[in-house]
Amino acid sequence: MHPAFSVIFLTTLIGAGQGLFLALFSGQLYSAVNLLPAQESSFYITGSVIALGLMIGGLAASFWHLGRPERAWRAASQWRTSWLSREVIILPAVMGLVFIYGLLHFSGWHPNWFGNAIPNQPALIVGVITTLAVFILYIATGMIYASIKFLQEWASVLTVINYTLLGAASGFTLATALAAWQGSGLIGFYGTWAVILTLAGLLSRAASLYRNARIKYKSTVQSAIGMRHNAVVQKSMGMMGGSYNTREYFHGASAAWFKSIKYIFLVLVFPVPLLLLWAGFSTASVPLLATAFVVQYIGLLFERWFFFAQANHPQNLYYQTI
Template structure:
């Protein structure tokens, strides 16, 4: 498949935004449970607004691959059957919850609404945080299922696609939370950095399993099955056209297959070992810059990973257009 830059930016940016929103909520829950020091409302407010900025950037990028952006609102019409329609509905909901969550903290709307048991006092921010967690997880599933539900693309049609989007997106968000904390000089950089390392490790294992699975796939469609002739030696001489077309541009990446193979080593290195080393080193020397560098490098690695995710998918129509592609 052809990796469109707008789709790469969309999926990586909203993944980081979702992960950062979850990180803010997680920090608040740990503080409620007295595992972390309570932070001022401004910490959660600006963190949520930063998450909203990434979500808005991803949403803005999505318009660049639409032929008629003015008709984008029609995407919600097929919500009963289309994961894309569901994503279009859930994404603005997550953005709204992130915004209201940040505003609630900024204006200290933390007066308890009711109490559960002897200790848990539930306020507006906690209710918004729980709602935001559910909506964010739903958005991860909707985005991933757009690709995992495509059955004829064997490389995507697996639960590992959902796992990759969920854990890698959440990992980048927690890494961003560590960078945000380091920039402010907040001691939570250790908490967020540690969770970022754990989630990155889980996401990397999931992606590695995905790669191993894809390497072992046997194509269901071949030249023999496409034309109904079972001869062992069939060679296509021409595709029947003298120039390129939508099919040759959009369903094949047009790069040397060796580039796809090399990209694996590049993004696996940028996603896991380098950020983990930088985060660990930042603990030792107490550097406010290393977590920021770690996030930037990991985000770059995730963009390369998303490019490879699309490039690795072999569309069956390329059996016909292979002489050009």
């Protein structure tokens, strides 16, 4: 498939924003039961603003993918059957909930409805609801692609798992840098989870690469043209120039460049951020931890490009590479 940079930025930015919120709320939840030190409201306010900014940036990027942006609202009309419609509905809901979460910390409105043992109860309740919505959004985004059965590289539960783990990993890596910048005592907590999620993402992404390298395609050159002969070989794509089919259903990169992208993202998303996290969170170095997030995010851009480009549309059996 031909990767659209608007969708690449959409999925990576909202994934990191969702992951950052999960990090913020998990820290607050641990501190509510006295497993971690309590943080100032400014920490959660700043984190919520950044998470919301990332999701707004992803949403804005998605509009570049639309031929008629003024009709974007119609995408929500097929919510009963379309995962894209469900994503269109749940993304603004998550953004609104993150805004309310940050606003509750900003307002200082913390009535203790269930006794004094649990602090910041309204924010905790909103946080639980937002966490559920965040995971639903991860599932909806992944299922947009996993539900397309004829694109066999995508049609796997690993697609949803990778979207979730890689988004959460980038969010926790960003939370580690934020904690260092704010002088928070949660650097070790966030850094440890960032490492765990990055390693889990490495395992799931490696599993998907292994699976995709061994796919037995259901469609063949013979089935594409309705002939059973074993020695059918295509010599030409049947036209003098390109067309919509050759532009939109094939990435157009050379075999060498396509292969190199895989190794670029494997290095940038996993080992380099892990090394920077290991060096940074033990010394609370803001530059190192911020670099870990930046490098990992750049790697995710390459990873998402490769994810889209690797999908081999069955029509390419007919419109093959020249």
